[in-house]
Amino acid sequence: MYDTWMRYLTPGQAHHRLGLVCLGVGLQHGCLPTVGPRTLDHHVAVVISAGGGWFRTADGRRTTVNAPALLWLTPGVTHHYGPDPRTGWDESFVDFAGPATATYTELGYIEPDRPVVPLSDAAGARAVVARIAGAARRGNPLLEVETGAAVHELLVVLRRSRADTDAEGDPxxxxxxxxxxxxxxxxxxxxxxxxxxxxxxxxxxxxxxxxxxxxxxxxxxxxxxxxxxxxxxxxxxxxxxxxxxxxxxxxxxxxxxxxxxxxxxxxxxxxxxxxxxxxxxxxxxxxGDVPHPEHPPPPRSAPSKLPHHDHE
CATH class of the missing domain: 1.10.10.60 (Homeodomain-like)
Structure with a gap:
């Protein structure tokens, strides 16, 4: 048994010029059907937050997937994966595209050569995906821009959530x-x-x-x-x-x-x-003394409001 919810979007050309667009979002869990083998023409970030399963690359190599983990599905690369049929897994996914994917790949935020990435925690990524799902409601006038902006945020959160990244930053x-x-x-x-x-x-x-x-x-x-x-x-x-x-x-x-x-x-x-x-x-x-950028001054407390007295 499994539960699944998904929505697919069709942004216009102007939205693509913003750099990234969201093409789809989904939340699902349980003993989901196997995916593939298949090849896509866009990127997908699949976040596994509970459970486990497997991932097989185009050359036949099979990798065990244990939550929390990230699966990178990249354009033109055949992939094949699925949860353990006995336990299933909790999965959220975001389909996205746009010219900024090349730059994010160059900077190492998207890793085509590492399709399975262990995460230290999936909560941050799940929260962003949940916001994308909320923004993807029909009738939202900001739909394409709001979801596209959230994809940028998702890539940052996923980069920070890698298991090989120190929470305090690289020493x-x-x-x-x-x-x-x-x-x-x-x-x-x-x-x-x-x-x-x-x-x-x-x-x-x-x-x-x-x-x-x-x-x-x-x-x-x-x-x-x-x-x-x-x-x-x-x-x-x-x-x-x-x-x-x-x-x-x-x-x-x-x-x-x-x-x-x-x-x-x-x-x-x-x-x-x-x-x-x-x-x-x-x-x-x-x-030339100015507050150091790492130590900004604290915000001032808001002034207390004096009670208003009516005068006779």
């Missing part, structure tokens, strides 16, 4: 982020972790979908933008803050990656009030 990435603004080469960063540069590239590429150099650069430029927008630090001083002793090189690099030189970015983004905390003597003009 190597955390260390690189912490030391990103120090004037160190990639080789020096690798040496600090007891790795060769090639080994560091492998780790960062798998965790962040980019090279160590690009990962470090993105953090440095992000911090440089914050200093330019929220302080009155000279460009050269800001460059030194983010690890560049040569302000001319920093300006060329900034312009190449951001699309405009630092002075133009500041002119567009600068705030009327310098960064820092008013009344502390640490404003942008005095030294």
């Amino acid at each position: 190597v990435l955390n260390a690189l982020a912490r030391d990103a603004c120090r004037p160190m080469s990639v080789a020096e960063h690798a040496a600090r972790h007891g790795m060769t540069p090639a080994a560091l590239r492998t780790v960062v590429r798998r965790a962040a979908g980019r090279s160590p150099k690009d990962y470090l650069l993105s953090i440095r430029l992000g911090r440089a933008k914050e200093l330019l927008a929220a302080t009155e630090l000279p460009v050269a001083a800001g460059a030194r803050r983010v690890g560049y002793d040569d302000p001319a090189y920093f300006s060329r690099l900034f312009a190449r990656r951001v699309g405009m030189p630092p002075v133009r970015f500041r002119a567009q983004q600068a705030r009327a009030v310098p960064g820092g905390v008013a009344g502390t003597g640490t404003g942008g003009a005095a030294g």
